[in-house]
Amino acid sequence: MTQYLDTADGRRLAYNATPGKGPGVVFLGGFKSDMTGTKALYLEDWAKQAGRSFLRFDYSGHGDSSGLFEDGAIGDWAADARAVIEAQTDGPQVLVGSSMGGWIALLLARAMPQRVAGLVTIAAAPDFSEQGYWAGFSEDQRRVVMEQGRIELPSEYDDQPYIITRRLIEDGRHQLVMNQPLPLPFPVRLLQGTADEDVPMQWALDLLDHAKGDDIRLSLVKGADHRFSTPECLDLIVRSVEDVLG
Template identity: 70%
Template sequence: MTQFLEGPQGRRIAYHRSEGTGPGVVFLGGFRSDMQGTKALWLEDWARKCGRAFLRFDYSGHGESSGAFEDGAIGDWFADATAAVQKLTEGRQVLVGSSMGGWIGLLLARTIPERLAGLVTVAAAPDFTERGYWAGFPEAERAALLEQGRVELPSEYGDAPYVITRRLIEDGRDHLVLDQPLPMPFPVRFLQGTADADVPMSWALDLLDHATGEDMRLTLVKGADHRFSTPDCLALIGAAVDEVLARVA
């Protein structure tokens, strides 16, 4: 049953929480994704079978949470995630961040490292508003974004067009993680598919090179796409979480 947390600035954050042993596991979803996705539900089932505490939630403007998607930005969703971890979990947590959730996880690692037992990312997309959208926009789209405050981009998944706002781009610049030190004082596992059309494989290598930590590994999966949701890919996520938990138990 969906529950709600009164989050930052009165935003209602929808969540599902399973009781269990710690360290718990928190799933951080991607851009325009929600907590009903394949990876979130698979991890919830995995956690229940292991007796492990688990939390999944929707950022504001996503899924069952309040707000409109196009009104949000990285800072808002980072604040939502911070509130969810701080108020809905106890002790240290292993974060599993998918795509944008990887960026959110890195921001959490930078700001509340004492609450993290480890981090697993799946096709992490740190700084994607800048190095993905803004860097990829032709001059005409950049001009439209600055003048009109928004542009619409077609979705490759058959959904309604993505609305990219000027605020999303400008707020993203205030939350970049690859332009300053990024210490990871806990076990970290990065997972990345080589056939990912949304997050280039080079980004995973850049992240591995930039972040610092004594226990950090990158696994590349030949042929895996951005969804990373085949049975083999899901099993790899579970194995990565297991490995992190084994090192902090």
């Protein structure tokens, strides 16, 4: 059953918490996605069968949480994730971050390493506002963002365009993780599809090279796309979580 957390920042966040043994597992969704996606629900079913505590939630401006998507930025959503984790979990957690959720998982690992038991990322997109959107914009698009405060881009995933705001770009520059040391002193499993058209495979290789830790592995799945939601991909996510927990 969906419950709600009112945060110190004045945001109301929707979440679903499954009780069970620890370390728990927390799912961190992607940009403009919500906690009812295939991967989140598949992991929840696995956690129930395994008796493992599990948490999924919506960032502000996403799903059933308060706020407008275009008002948010990476720093807000990382703060949302931290608030829900601190309020609804005990002890270290395994963070499973999909796409933008991978970036947020890395921010949490930097901000609260004592609460992270391990990390599984799926097509992690660290610094995507800068190395994805801003780097890919034309001069005209950059001018629109800076002068008008926003630009609308078509989405492959629904009828509504992605609204990329000046605030998203500028806030993102304060949240970068690939431009400074990134210690990950716990088990880390990076998962990436070779046919992902949203997050280049090179980003996964760059993250593997950049992060520092004794137990970091990257699995490339030939032909997998950004959704990473085929039965084989879902099974690999669960096996990676079990590997980290083991």
